[in-house]
Amino acid sequence: MMGCSFRANSRLVLALAVSALTLSMAGCGTSVERMDTAEVKDLSGAWNDTDSRLVSEEMIQDVLSRDWLPEFTRTHKKKPAVIVGEVLNLSNEHVNVNTFTADMERALINSGKIQFVASKGERGEIREERKDQDINAAETTRKPMGQEIGADYMLKGTINTIIDTSGSSQVRYYQVDLTLISLADNVKTWIGQKKIKKFVKRGNLRY
Amino acid sequence: MRLRRAIRVFLPSAWFLATVLLALSGCASYSDSFSVIENDMAAQKFGVALQAFEKQRYPKRDQVVYLLNKAMLERMSGDFAASNRTFEAVKASVDELYGVSIREQALSFAFNDATRSYTGETYEQVLVHLYTALNYLQLGDLIDARVEALQVDERLREIAQKIPESRYTEDALARYLTGMIYEEMGERSDAMISYRQAYEAYRRYREKYGVTVPNYLKQDLLRLSQQLGLSQEMRQYQKEFQIEHWMNAEELAQKGELVYILNDGLAPIKREQAANVVDPASGHIVRIALPYFETRFTPVSGARVAAGDVSAPAELAEDIGAIAVKDLEARIPVITARAVARAVLKAQMAKAARESARQQNQNNAGAAVAALAVEIAGLVTERADTRSWLTLPSRVYLARLPLPPGTYTVKVDLLGDYGQIVATQEYANITIHQGAKTYLSPHWIAPNVTTPRSPR
Numbered sequence: 321m322m323g324c325s326f327r328a329n330s331r332l333v334l335a336l337a338v339s340a341l342t343l344s345m346a347g348c349g350t351s352v353e354r355m356d357t358a359e360v361k362d363l364s365g366a367w368n369d370t371d372s373r374l375v376s377e378e379m380i381q382d383v384l385s386r387d388w389l390p391e392f393t394r395t396h397k398k399k400p401a402v403i404v405g406e407v408l409n410l411s412n413e414h415v416n417v418n419t420f421t422a423d424m425e426r427a428l429i430n431s432g433k434i435q436f437v438a439s440k441g442e443r444g445e446i447r448e449e450r451k452d453q454d455i456n457a458a459e460t461t462r463k464p465m466g467q468e469i470g471a472d473y474m475l476k477g478t479i480n481t482i483i484d485t486s487g488s489s490q491v492r493y494y495q496v497d498l499t500l501i502s503l504a505d506n507v508k509t510w511i512g513q514k515k516i517k518k519f520v521k522r523g524n525l526r527y
Numbered sequence: 528m529r530l531r532r533a534i535r536v537f538l539p540s541a542w543f544l545a546t547v548l549l550a551l552s553g554c555a556s557y558s559d560s561f562s563v564i565e566n567d568m569a570a571q572k573f574g575v576a577l578q579a580f581e582k583q584r585y586p587k588r589d590q591v592v593y594l595l596n597k598a599m600l601e602r603m604s605g606d607f608a609a610s611n612r613t614f615e616a617v618k619a620s621v622d623e624l625y626g627v628s629i630r631e632q633a634l635s636f637a638f639n640d641a642t643r644s645y646t647g648e649t650y651e652q653v654l655v656h657l658y659t660a661l662n663y664l665q666l667g668d669l670i671d672a673r674v675e676a677l678q679v680d681e682r683l684r685e686i687a688q689k690i691p692e693s694r695y696t697e698d699a700l701a702r703y704l705t706g707m708i709y710e711e712m713g714e715r716s717d718a719m720i721s722y723r724q725a726y727e728a729y730r731r732y733r734e735k736y737g738v739t740v741p742n743y744l745k746q747d748l749l750r751l752s753q754q755l756g757l758s759q760e761m762r763q764y765q766k767e768f769q770i771e772h773w774m775n776a777e778e779l780a781q782k783g784e785l786v787y788i789l790n791d792g793l794a795p796i797k798r799e800q801a802a803n804v805v806d807p808a809s810g811h812i813v814r815i816a817l818p819y820f821e822t823r824f825t826p827v828s829g830a831r832v833a834a835g836d837v838s839a840p841a842e843l844a845e846d847i848g849a850i851a852v853k854d855l856e857a858r859i860p861v862i863t864a865r866a867v868a869r870a871v872l873k874a875q876m877a878k879a880a881r882e883s884a885r886q887q888n889q890n891n892a893g894a895a896v897a898a899l900a901v902e903i904a905g906l907v908t909e910r911a912d913t914r915s916w917l918t919l920p921s922r923v924y925l926a927r928l929p930l931p932p933g934t935y936t937v938k939v940d941l942l943g944d945y946g947q948i949v950a951t952q953e954y955a956n957i958t959i960h961q962g963a964k965t966y967l968s969p970h971w972i973a974p975n976v977t978t979p980r981s982p983r
Contacts, residue, residue, distance in 0.1 A: 412677035483681055526626040
């Protein structure tokens with residue numbers, strides 16, 4: 321019989337081979353789980369949606385609570401018109417800056433205290449359309465050129481990182497600076513800053 | 528009767544065991560599966576090569592090396608955006624593979640090194656960032672290229688912590704490109720630091736790989752140290768380089784620049800070198816398989832780049848072939864030690880199986896067959912790990928041409944050892960903007976890149 325003719329040593333060899341085989345064949349199917357967008361889930365330690373949200377929330381709160389806003393409304397008797405300039409990504413990750421500038425734009429417009437004008441990229445397309453209306457649209461519905469609202473302020477910014485690594489531990493420090501610059505005289509009316517610091521420890525063992 | 532039954536029960540299971548072991552170990556070595564694609568690349572049919580490559584199936588443990596080659600083929604066929612998506616996937620996979628897998632260690636100890644997940648050699652991990660940056664630069668995306676520049680720095684710092692300086696711990700070309708990116712961004716002090724690091728790295732390259740400091744870098748060091756008012760450093764460079772005149776920052780600011788980077792040929796390919804030795808004590812065969820690098824032929828040893836009425840030579844900026852060979856040389860003692868340890872284990876396993884067969888009834892053929900199967904499996908699973916980033920160029924040449932803003936047709940003569948023209952290439956409609964750099968980084972592979980395999 322197989323069992324009795326096979327001694328411990330050879331049985332061990334077979335067991336080793338079989339267990340190696342099972343180990344190498346492990347794999348799992350896909351699973352999906354819906355999450356709340358506000359839920360914090362850090363996977364790699366890289367810039368993620370939570371960081372983007374935290375930055376935009378803090379910046380909006382800050383920019384709306386400062387003195388420049390009531391002051392402008394008082395002296396000019398209108399809402400300030402703001403344009404989003406470039407938020408430079410000077411970090412060491414390919415960060416998507418559009419998500420938090422869009423977040424900010426939405427929150428600021430909805431606050432009803434600030435007017436936003438189309439940014440440089442968006443303007444081109446609108447002007448194309450106006451040019452097209454000039455030829456093709458009915459007189460009464462035609463929008464004339466040269467009626468755009470000039471922005472009072474430009475929102476610009478940078479994202480910076482400092483990474484400090486030792487072995488499998490890493491400190492990731494992000495700093496987002498946003499500046500509101502008056503287009504009339506280059507005066508910086510507001511500077512917002514948000515810092516995020518993370519300690520990431522990578523596992524020395526894996527499956 | 529008993530014998531026949533034993534054979535009937537046992538023979539299939541022994542063969543099953545042997546087949547399983549063979550399947551696990553991956554019988555053909557990785558580099559052997561590449562020859563079809565190599566031929567397409569040599570015919571400069573990169574798109575065809577990419578299609579053929581994408582059809583290849585690969586085990587999960589080869590994912591990184593598969594993606595590396597895919598990304599390179601994508602960039603060769605001109606799809607820089609796709610190439611960068613693949614490179615990002617490479618980075619994610621490498622991150623996932625951080626840490627030691629006990630399962631893979633055990634497998635590699637029992638079978639061979641190729642059963643481990645491939646995470647890329649150190650130089651390959653750095654070059655990922657270099658080529659991602661080049662892709663972004665070709666796409667005109669300076670900001671994202673800068674992100675890669677920072678990642679190069681991060682990666683090199685990580686490597687320097689882990690690996691002794693005698694090995695590959697600095698990448699001169701990556702540092703140099705980083706400097707160019709910073710300078711174009713207007714970050715002059717960062718650029719200066721990178722140029723200095725590149726200079727230091729090139730001085731070490733001279734000893735290790737025979738690559739000298741490119742004249743272009745000398746000009747950059749002089750120009751930038753002058754611009755930053757580092758007069759003492761500038762005078763020192765002047766003395767070292769014996770250069771009296773260079774284009775200063777104001778002159779350069781009036782012009783744009785063409786940066787031509789030639790990726791020439793293909794990096795050396797890993798082959799297997801195996802020794803089957805009869806153990807005099809037991810009379811049984813012991814097999815040890817090790818990888819070695821086989822260089823792939825290229826007739827190019829320089830280039831001349833011309834645009835408008837400006838012409839400049841392309842200088843050797845990185846010898847990836849030499850880096851690869853030296854890196855493997857440094858690791859071969861460890862690889863050998865592992866192979867020897869494995870051979871000992873396999874011999875022990877075979878011996879144990881034989882002895883248990885001997886202790887059985889003499890006419891129990893089943894145990895004898897099983898013992899033989901263990902021994903054969905031990906031999907056939909001993910394969911060298913021949914995985915490497917095969918689509919890297921063998922050498923990289925660099926030329927920089929300051930040009931007045933405008934549109935140019937760039938003509939490149941690839942030159943052989945005696946200055947003879949090997950091939951000529953033309954790039955039409957290359958636009959040069961004032962104060963900016965336009966990058967051109969083609970890959971050229973000689974038609975006869977595949978040398979006949981030398982038996983060893």
